[in-house]
Amino acid sequence: MARCRKKGLSKEMRRLARAIVKIKAEAKKLGLFAEDRDTIACPRCGLEEDVACGGKLLVTAPANREIDTGLRFTLVKKDGDMWRCPGCELVMKCEWL
Numbered sequence: 001m002a003r004c005r006k007k008g009l010s011k012e013m014r015r016l017a018r019a020i021v022k023i024k025a026e027a028k029k030l031g032l033f034a035e036d037r038d039t040i041a042c043p044r045c046g047l048e049e050d051v052a053c054g055g056k057l058l059v060t061a062p063a064n065r066e067i068d069t070g071l072r073f074t075l076v077k078k079d080g081d082m083w084r085c086p087g088c089e090l091v092m093k094c095e096w097l
């Protein structure tokens, strides 16, 4: 994820940016979708991410889109934009917003 240059941002803006980063990290720990990227759908096996009411991230299978498989797409490389499907291991791109 790109880092903001400190120069040009007010002290208050930097404080708010740090608070947002912290809140997003806490949301991810709780299994919530931080909305910092699009959801991912695997074109090979059909696993799809979805966001439930309340913001919980789900991954569903084509056979039943109502049940969370408990599987999660994983980043291939920290700070990268390539993700690995937990079902078939396909690696695909999903850019950060």
Ligand SMILES: [Zn+2]
Pocket: 042, 043, 044, 045, 046, 047, 085, 086, 087, 088, 089, 090
């Ligand atoms: Zn897949």
